Amino acid sequence: MTVVAAALVRGDGCILLQQRAPGRAMAGLWEFPGGKVEPGERPEAALARELHEELGIGVGEGDLIAATFASADNAGRHMLLLLYVCRKWQGTPAALDATALSWVLPGEMHDLPMPPADIPLIPILDALLRTA
Ligand code: 9L3
Ligand code: MG
Secondary structure, three states, X not given: OEEEEEEEEOOOOOEEEEEOOOOOOOOOOEEOOEEEOOOOOOXXXXXXXXXXXXXXXXXXXXXXXXXXXXXXXEOOEEEEEEEEEEOOOEOOOOOOOOOEEEEEOHHHHHHOXXXXXXXXXXXXXXXXXXXX
């Protein structure tokens, strides 16, 4: 399973995390917003679709400036998570799918419970934002 997710980076360096809703996989955990890539779908298109569905915002493919990956065992399934850094978007993120949204610095993410695949992305993202 391939999953795309976004690090939406605000001007002050804070990044948006969303809390997964109850009654679903990994309920209550704080994640980079995103979701599954559908068969035949390009990852960048999946990311734009997911961010529109979950947050009501628009991102263009030109806004997707970096990608990293992590793998995790998700209830027996192997998951590849592609993280895209987005610094520009249209609209204001709203919790259309999640329980809550929170803007946090990379150094604050360890205080929040996150899905196993998201955790290794934190130091990578932190290093990227420090040098960018
Ligand atoms: N997942 C983990 N970290 C993320 C995202 C967006 C998703 N940042 C995991 C949770 C689910 C699976 O990937 O097990 C599919 O995600 P979704 O389609 O339920 O959002
Ligand atoms: Mg999702």
